[in-house]
Amino acid sequence: MKLNYPHFHLIFGVHLLLSWLAEAASGDPNRFFYHNYLEGNGNGEIHFSGVKLHVESTQHPVYAVRGGNATLPCRYWYKPELSSSRKVRVKWSWLPATGGHETDVLVAIGYRNRSFGDFRGRVLLRQDFPGDATLVMNELKLNDTGRYRCEVVDGLEDKSALVDLELQGVVFPYQPPHGRYHLNFQGAQQACEEQDSVLATFEQLYQAWKEGLDWCNAGWLADETVQYPITQPRMPCGGHGIAPGVRTYGKRHRHLHYYDVFCFSSSLRGEVYYLHLKLNLTEARAACQEDGAEIAKVGQLYAAWKLTGLDHCDAGWLADGSLRYPVTRPRRNCGPSEPGVRSFGFPPPQHKHGVYCYRSTDE
Ligand SMILES: *[C@@H]1O[C@H](CO)[C@@H](O)[C@H](O)[C@H]1NC(C)=O
Ligand SMILES: *[C@@H]1O[C@H](CO)[C@@H](O)[C@H](O)[C@H]1NC(C)=O
Numbered sequence: 001m002k003l004n005y006p007h008f009h010l011i012f013g014v015h016l017l018l019s020w021l022a023e024a025a026s027g028d029p030n031r032f033f034y035h036n037y038l039e040g041n042g043n044g045e046i047h048f049s050g051v052k053l054h055v056e057s058t059q060h061p062v063y064a065v066r067g068g069n070a071t072l073p074c075r076y077w078y079k080p081e082l083s084s085s086r087k088v089r090v091k092w093s094w095l096p097a098t099g100g101h102e103t104d105v106l107v108a109i110g111y112r113n114r115s116f117g118d119f120r121g122r123v124l125l126r127q128d129f130p131g132d133a134t135l136v137m138n139e140l141k142l143n144d145t146g147r148y149r150c151e152v153v154d155g156l157e158d159k160s161a162l163v164d165l166e167l168q169g170v171v172f173p174y175q176p177p178h179g180r181y182h183l184n185f186q187g188a189q190q191a192c193e194e195q196d197s198v199l200a201t202f203e204q205l206y207q208a209w210k211e212g213l214d215w216c217n218a219g220w221l222a223d224e225t226v227q228y229p230i231t232q233p234r235m236p237c238g239g240h241g242i243a244p245g246v247r248t249y250g251k252r253h254r255h256l257h258y259y260d261v262f263c264f265s266s267s268l269r270g271e272v273y274y275l276h277l278k279l280n281l282t283e284a285r286a287a288c289q290e291d292g293a294e295i296a297k298v299g300q301l302y303a304a305w306k307l308t309g310l311d312h313c314d315a316g317w318l319a320d321g322s323l324r325y326p327v328t329r330p331r332r333n334c335g336p337s338e339p340g341v342r343s344f345g346f347p348p349p350q351h352k353h354g355v356y357c358y359r360s361t362d363e
């Protein structure tokens with residue numbers, strides 16, 4: 001090895017050194033981190049010739065939908081410009097919107113690349129032109145939102161740029177059948193998952209508040225804070241004296257404190273529709289199944305209402321045993337004067353109503 005240890009350490013960083021050691025130990029054939037660096041024998045010189053590396057992404061968040069694709073731009077260049085191309089290491093990592101640690105998404109050197117964890121097989125580098133380090137993501141999941149870092153390393157030069165990924169979707173408050181303020185943080189996470197959604201982030205709740213969401217019960221968010229959005233200040237919801245806004249109780253204890261929850265859902269690969277029949281809850285589930293579908297979940301009804309304009313003035317059963325209907329064009333005898341998903345809570349399961357079914361277009 002030509003490089004002595006401290007130099008090696010600087011170039012690779014502790015993390016990469018460790019991952020190389022781990023891979024070397026496991027006999028993983030993908031030991032490209034190490035090999036390619038030694039090939040690129042010009043690396044390191046750049047630092048001393050006054051050439052600077054620059055990396056840039058976009059200032060604006062990138063918006064996408066669940067199941068769709070996203071393109072996170074990133075490009076790098078040298079100043080002064082170089083005549084020959086160089087082999088750099090590009091690394092994308094992700095800080096989830098839910099908080100937690102930055103985790104690896106993809107590492108590439110030249111045309112060799114590797115993706116990690118949940119991102120394996122659904123991310124790639126675009127590399128359309130010299131200096132293009134744009135990340136293309138497929139089959140987006142609800143929990144892919146957050147801050148992505150594009151890092152480019154050439155010898156001792158190490159520069160990065162950040163870009164936020166947001167999903168278009170809908171935030172909805174959720175209260176389980178057994179009533180108000182019955183969910184600790186874990187219960188809240190599970191409640192959202194059962195409704196085909198995830199815990200909303202603060203950014204998602206804030207966006208929903210800007211679009212008019214007003215809800216006077218406090219709910220968990222993904223960052224373990226408890227908040228509620230008020231557009232029309234009134235007495236039981238913090239009082240008249242306080243300006244409209246998202247009110248926060250701050251971070252609460254994830255096991256000991258109980259609230260409702262705000263869930264987030266995005267576009268569906270399928271359709272929500274209404275079956276106009278008189279059914280109890282058991283019959284309602286069966287009717288959707290006989291129709292090649294499933295009884296719809298609350299997150300699916302909200303997504304269909306918000307993203308495809310589902311509008312139906314008939315209350316129908318949903319999977320959690322609640323009774324609701326979606327209205328995009330408010331009219332007489334169809335609830336309040338604002339659009340919304342109307343809820344009748346959880347009626348006795350023997351009552352007879354119609355049902356909302358969800359038919360997925362996935363296999
Ligand atoms: C996403 O990209 C893949 C190819 O990478 C393409 O087949 C698919 O149609 C794209 N999906 C959408 C929703 O654009
Ligand atoms: C990344 O690796 C895959 C297979 O490992 C390859 O198909 C692809 O062309 C590589 N390059 C880029 C830029 O993604």
Ligand SMILES: *[C@@H]1O[C@H](CO)[C@@H](O)[C@H](O)[C@H]1NC(C)=O
Pocket residue numbers: 118141142143
């Ligand atoms: C994200 O959601 C998927 C299901 O859509 C799940 O398999 C995965 O574990 C979740 N990832 C994280 C980091 O929570």
Ligand SMILES: *[C@@H]1O[C@H](CO)[C@@H](O)[C@H](O)[C@H]1NC(C)=O
Pocket residue numbers: 280281282283349350351
């Ligand atoms: C619904 O009606 C069926 C008979 O059609 C009955 O077997 C079932 O127990 C009823 N379920 C409920 C929840 O009342």
